[in-house]
Amino acid sequence: xxxxxxxxxxxxxxxxxxxxxxxxxxxxxxxxxxxxxxxxxxxxxxxxxxxxxxxxxxxxxxxxxxxxxxxxxxxxxxxxxxxxxxxxxxxxxxxxxxxxxxxxxxxxxxxxxxxxxxxxxxxxxxxxxxxxxxxxxxxxxxxxxxxxxxxxxxxxxxxxxxxxxxxxxxxxxxxxxxxxxxxxxxxxxxxxxxxxxxxxxxxxxxxxxxxxxxxxxxxxxxxxxxxxxxxxxxxxxxxxxxxxxxxxxxxxxxxxxxxxxxxxxxxxxxxxxxxxxxxxxxxxxxxxx
Amino acid sequence: xxxxxxxxxxxxxxxxxxxxxxxxxxxxxxxxxxxxxxxxxxxxxxxxxxxxxxxxxxxxxxxxxxxxxxxxxxxxxxxxxxxxxxxxxxxxxxxxxxxxxxxxxxxxxxxxxxxxxxxxxxxxxxxxxxxxxxxxxxxxxxxxxxxxxxxxxxxxxxxxxxxxxxxxxxxxxxxxxxxxxxxxxxxxxxxxxxxxxxxxxxxxxxxxxxxxxxxxxxxxxxxxxxxxxxxxxxxxxxxxxxxxxxxxxxxxxxxxxxxxxxxxxxxxxxxxxx
Numbered sequence: 042x043x044x045x046x047x048x049x050x051x052x053x054x055x056x057x058x059x060x061x062x063x064x065x066x067x068x069x070x071x072x073x074x075x076x077x078x079x080x081x082x083x084x085x086x087x088x089x090x091x092x093x094x095x096x097x098x099x100x101x102x103x104x105x106x107x108x109x110x111x112x113x114x115x116x117x118x119x120x121x122x123x124x125x126x127x128x129x130x131x132x133x134x135x136x137x138x139x140x141x142x143x144x145x146x147x148x149x150x151x152x153x154x155x156x157x158x159x160x161x162x163x164x165x166x167x168x169x170x171x172x173x174x175x176x177x178x179x180x181x182x183x184x185x186x187x188x189x190x191x192x193x194x195x196x197x198x199x200x201x202x203x204x205x206x207x208x209x210x211x212x213x214x215x216x217x218x219x220x221x222x223x224x225x226x227x228x229x230x231x232x233x234x235x236x237x238x239x240x241x242x243x244x245x246x247x248x249x250x251x252x253x254x255x256x257x258x259x260x261x262x263x264x265x266x267x268x269x270x271x272x273x274x275x276x277x278x279x280x281x282x283x284x285x286x287x288x289x290x291x292x293x294x295x296x297x298x299x300x301x302x303x304x305x306x307x308x309x310x311x312x313x314x315x316x317x318x319x320x321x322x323x324x325x326x327x328x329x330x
Numbered sequence: 331x332x333x334x335x336x337x338x339x340x341x342x343x344x345x346x347x348x349x350x351x352x353x354x355x356x357x358x359x360x361x362x363x364x365x366x367x368x369x370x371x372x373x374x375x376x377x378x379x380x381x382x383x384x385x386x387x388x389x390x391x392x393x394x395x396x397x398x399x400x401x402x403x404x405x406x407x408x409x410x411x412x413x414x415x416x417x418x419x420x421x422x423x424x425x426x427x428x429x430x431x432x433x434x435x436x437x438x439x440x441x442x443x444x445x446x447x448x449x450x451x452x453x454x455x456x457x458x459x460x461x462x463x464x465x466x467x468x469x470x471x472x473x474x475x476x477x478x479x480x481x482x483x484x485x486x487x488x489x490x491x492x493x494x495x496x497x498x499x500x501x502x503x504x505x506x507x508x509x510x511x512x513x514x515x516x517x518x519x520x521x522x523x524x525x526x527x528x529x530x531x532x533x534x535x536x537x538x539x540x541x542x543x544x545x546x547x548x549x550x551x552x553x554x555x556x557x558x559x560x561x562x563x564x565x566x567x568x569x570x571x572x573x574x575x576x577x578x579x580x581x582x583x584x585x586x587x588x589x590x591x592x593x594x595x596x597x598x599x600x601x602x603x604x
Contacts, residue, residue: 051428054420058484059436061417065477066443072454131350137343138335147588148351151358154587156538158559159576163361165562166569173569175360178376208354210598217595255599266447269540269555273562287449294453295545307450318445322438 070311076304083298096305106306108281109289112196113313116203116285117264119196121257123204128211128256129249135212136219146216153209157269164202165191165274195275195283202270207263211256218252219245251324258321265314286310358580365573372569386574396575399557403579405468406543406553407536410475411529414483417476419525422487427496437488440481448478448541459546468551471543475536483532486597490524527593530586537583554579 080092100106135145152160168175169190177187190198222245230240268287271277277284277292284292290310294303352359364372365387366380390396425433455474456465464470494517502516540555547556558579561572587594 047428048430051424051430054424055436058417058421058440058480061477062440062443062480065480066446069451069454069458070446072457073451076453131354134343134347134350137347138340139344139347140340141344141348145347145351146591148355150587150591150594151355151584153594154534154538154584155358155580156555156558156583157540158544158555158562159361159580160357162558162561162572163357163576166572167360167364168357173373173375175376205354205357210594213591214595214599259598262445266449266541268449269544269559272544273559276562287447290449290452291545294456300453300457304453307447307453310447311450314445314447314450318442321445322442 073304073307073311076300077308079301079304081300083300092301096301097309099302100305100309105281105284105289109284109286112281112283113265113285113287115196116200116267117261119200120204120207120264121260123200124207124211124260125253125256127204127208128215129253131208131212132215132219133245135216149212150209152205153207153213155206157206158273160206161202161270161273164198164205169198169201191275192279195279199267199270199274199283202274203264203267206270207260210260214252214256215249218249222248254324258317258324261317262314262321265310265317286313358584361573362577363573364570365577367570367573369568369570372573386570387578390571390574390578393571394557394575396557396578399552399554400578402468402547402551403537403553403555406471406475406551407533409468409472410479410536411483411532413472413476414480414532415487415525415529418480418483418487418528422484422491425484426488426491426494427499437485440484444478444481452545455542456545465546466548466551470546471551471553474542474546475539478539478542479532479535482535482597483528486528486531486593487524489596490527491521493524494520527590528597530590531593531597534583534587534590 077096078092078094079089080095081089131149135142135149139145155163166174171177171187171189171192174187176190180187188194227240227244230244235243266287267285268291271283271285271288272291275283277288281289286306287310290303290306293299293306360378363378363380366382366384367377368381368383368385371377371381425437459465459470498516498520499512502512507516537553538555540559543553543556544559547553552560554575558572558575561568561575
């Protein structure tokens with residue numbers, strides 16, 4: 042069927058998407074690389090000069106950089122552990138024969154559709170506010186001192202909000218995997234008297250392994266880029282306590298107008314993301330054949 | 331599952347599941363409730379029963395001209411998605427029906443562009459926008475979001491198109507169908523559900539995008555995500571208004587999202603989990 046004519050038509054059909062993505066990927070990235078070697082500040086563009094590796098050196102020796110790398114790691118790992126463990130638990134709960142399963146599913150999935158600034162502002166003001174939030178009301182009700190979450194535990198507060206946003210995603214993917222679990226096998230194990238914990242470890246977990254991997258990898262890609270949640274709650278502070286790499290680069294570019302420094306940070310972010318991406322591509326690639 | 335479960339166990343699981351579900355949904359529910367409170371009620375302590383006033387909704391419109399960011403969101407989300415579909419449908423079609431040795435590599439490469447962190451290209455994109463006067467324009471955002479979601483759109487369409495059996499095309503040809511008839515009667519009906527699902531998921535993704543929208547807009551072209559982010563430094567009483575603005579911003583997408591649960595799994599895992 043693949044005559045020369047259909048093949049050239051196919052090439053023509055593929056071309057726009059490929060060319061657009063090629064431009065989108067190569068041009069800005071090449072520009073970032075170029076800027077990363079320049080002393081270039083938007084406040085003083087006349088003084089632009091060749092910087093060699095100064096921007097990288099500067100970024101590397103800045104204590105804020107290491108703080109941001111650490112915060113990025115804590116944020117990603119914190120959210121991952123909450124969402125994966127919570128997701129497994131909730132997926133198994135929803136998978137049970139319950140009344141109103143459809144509505145339960147809808148309620149659980151909902152936070153995923155809430156845009157990041159809205160999610161973060163609802164949590165900041167109505168849930169975690171030190172004087173008027175629901176947590177504060179609860180603390181007062183229990184006779185405890187309300188906590189000023191964003192001042193005392195800024196990174197933890199952001200982890201909580203982001204985990205709330207991503208818990209539905211993990212739950213939904215894990216539930217999809219769980220529903221393809223062989224019911225008969227499970228029944229047989231149950232009849233043989235295998236306790237619930239054993240069944241979970243030897244049947245359920247191995248079956249979900251692939252889905253768990255996918256959840257971890259995809260979430261990591263998105264979690265490396267958490268931005269709006271930080272912007273509207275702590276603005277990276279106090280100090281650098283809740284500044285991740287994305288936010289640090291944003292600050293360099295947009296608040297300090299340091300084009301060279303922000304570009305160097307961007308290149309570091311690309312390297313970090315690529316390490317994750319390689320693993321994800323392998324996982325997805327296997328499934329393509 | 332066809333296992334016999336006693337009624338009591340079932341009720342037990344039901345209570346547990348509903349408890350967890352309501353806990354997760356609570357922040358959204360509480361924002362909706364607060365949107366019907368007065369500003370005084372909103373900070374008066376925990377209360378699930380509002381006075382059902384619509385003042386906050388009225389004020390959000392009169393004070394902040396809510397309709398403008400809302401329309402910006404509609405134009406940007408729908409515009410970028412439709413543009414992406416126009417580019418992606420032929421590409422996905424060609425890759426699904428005339429695959430070459432390199433098709434898999436091309437798809438993987440497209441996916442890899444999705445993994446480039448947005449912040450890494452913030453500097454060049456911002457400077458390009460600054461110099462071409464595209465800052466704070468809807469056109470600029472439509473282009474960026476279209477390019478950002480293009481890989482997902484191609485991928486989703488590809489996985490749907492691949493499920494259309496090629497033999498049907500041949501059968502139609504044998505029966506003497508013209509190319510036009512082939513497209514209208516055979517291909518379109520089978521492709522439309524996949525295209526619709528892709529459209530839905532990508533409108534959701536574009537609607538909720540909150541990095542580029544905040545970086546590249548100020549007032550004129552700001553969609554809801556950027557508009558609501560500007561509420562982070564409030565003056566005076568504003569919780570009920572914030573809630574009203576939030577409710578309006580998430581309601582349409584929440585409803586669309588409920589209808590697209592299955593596509594969500596497929597689209598966001600690139601077919602790795604079905």
